[in-house]
Amino acid sequence: MNPIQQRLHRRTFLERSATGMGAVALASLLGREAAAGLEVPLPQAVAKAKRVIWMFQSGAPSQMDLFDYKPRLQEFHKQELPDSIRMGQRLTGMTSGQKNFPIAASKFKFAQHGQSGMWFSEMLPHTAKIADDICLIRSMHTEAINHDPAITFIQTGSQQPGRPSFGAWVDYGLGTTNEDLPAFVVMISKSNTKGQGLLARLWGSGFLPSQHQGVKLRGVGDPVLYLSDPQGIDREGRREMLDGLAQLNALQLAEVGDPEIQARIAQYELAFRMQTSVPELMDLSQETAQTFEMYGDDSRKPGTYAANCLLARRLVERGVRFIQLYHRDWDHHGGLPDRMVQQCKETDQASAALVMDLKQRGLLDDTLVVWGGEFGRTVYCQGAITDTSYGRDHHPRCFSLWMAGGGIKPGTVHGETDDYSYNIVRDPVHVHDLQATILHQLGVDHTRLTYRFQGRDFRLTDVHGNVVRSILS
DSSP, X not given: OOHHHHHHHHHHHHHTSTTTTHHHHHHHHHOHHHHTTOOOOOOOSXXXXXXXXXXXXXXXXXXXXHTOOOTTXXXXXXXXXXXXXXXXXXXXXXXXXXXXXXXXXXXXXXXXXXTTTEEEETTXXXXXXXXXXXXXXXXXXXXXXXXXXXXXXXXXXXXXXXXXXXXXXXXXXXXXXXXXXXXXXXXXXXXXXXXXXXXXXXXXXXXXXXXXXXXXXOSXXXXXXXXXXXXXOOHHHHHHHHHHHHHHHHHHHHHHOOHHHHHHHHHHHHHHHHHHHHHHHHOXXXXXXXXXXXXXXXXXXXTSHHHHHHHHHHHHXXXXXXXXXXXXXXXXXXXXXXXXXXXXXXXXXXXXXXXXXXXXXXXXXXXXXXXXXXXXXXXXXXXXXXXXXXXXXXXXXXXXEEEESTTBOTTEEEOEEOTTSOSEEEOOEEHHHHHHHHHHHTTOOTTTOEEEETTEEEETTTTOOOOOGGGBO
16 A cells, blocks of 8 residues: 555544544554554564664774784885775875875784684774674775765665664664664764764654654753653643643544654653653663673763663663664874774773673674774875874775674674775675665565655665675574
8 A cells, every 4th residue: 555545544544533532542552653554564584683783983993903904004004005906996085185195004903812713903802802792794885985975875775865764764664662662762972072973864764754763862961852841740730731732633633644643643652651761761770880890980971882882781671673872083084093092992891891791681692783884994094104193084995894693693704805905805795785684684674675755665775785694693
């Protein structure tokens, strides 16, 4: 049935259902998706994962300084990058005026870890401890060379704004397993530096019904804006107000049949339930000292990356479907070694702790964890190289990303780049392939998760994407 037919059938039903109040009754009987009149696509394959935690490192971490060990770069240090390697790659406006492209070898030492012998930079001592739990993909590549289109692409499947975000697609496709919390939650960590800006459309619903957009939890003040009752309004008064508002909305819905009114009814009810569920979620008083020690001292400080990782585990325990963490300031065009030290200090321990915590609680098997940014960094230096510092420009041709749990093969490395970490030489993984693989692990065929809009069936992966089956257990 197309959307017009769906609206006509819903309108007929509502008109025959006690002036539209059937929509409100359905909210408690069938869940908020059904109450909103949505056709929720069911899983189309055996799901290995029930939920996703995406630890997005905004700004693009340097792959050859963290994951992609290239020992020959030491002998190439300060030499000109060969034309045969660069092959006329288009440049950003930040290096387009450079006449020379000197190679900058990583300042950091690498070592092998775990039974898998996976290579890690000395800047990731905690991630190195989970080497046998993760799959490291060294052959990711994308089409965008600047931050906004690249982040938009990996989060929505398109470089152009306006498409639904990954979490919105998952919410639309699979629905929720906790009626008292959003199915899609977003947290942005505070950092000592600002980094690239993040726009709300990155977790928006695009042309999907608006109830599928991510709900952002804040680290300061009320976790959700306007969640607390206004001064002078008690919970009973709030309930009466919402009941009256629901009746008005139901009358308008019966009159005009706009599905956004249905979404509004469902979201008002969710917000009311969140007045109880969110404070309980944010209360860390029952967490043990050992848990805080595992995640690091920052986990006691609301809004930090470590605290958000701990909250991600608590959200998993409460059945939240898609959890998006954003950490900014990986955009190291200059002063990379010093800035990398700070970033890894803020993120390394908590990222590894989240995987270990999920594993010890029996949650990792059906939780898919993803860590990575929007593209990689160039092997050549942006500007001049000094003995202690260098910077790197944007590099879409290859970057590294790791995954854990949710049916992903642990202790494996997928893909390979050349001696310069510049071009992929084996097993490339496109952004659409990554998206297809995550959906597959959730039990969804990415070619069938579609939504008709403006006369066309859209999907997250557009008309591309293949499941990377070699990384599946």
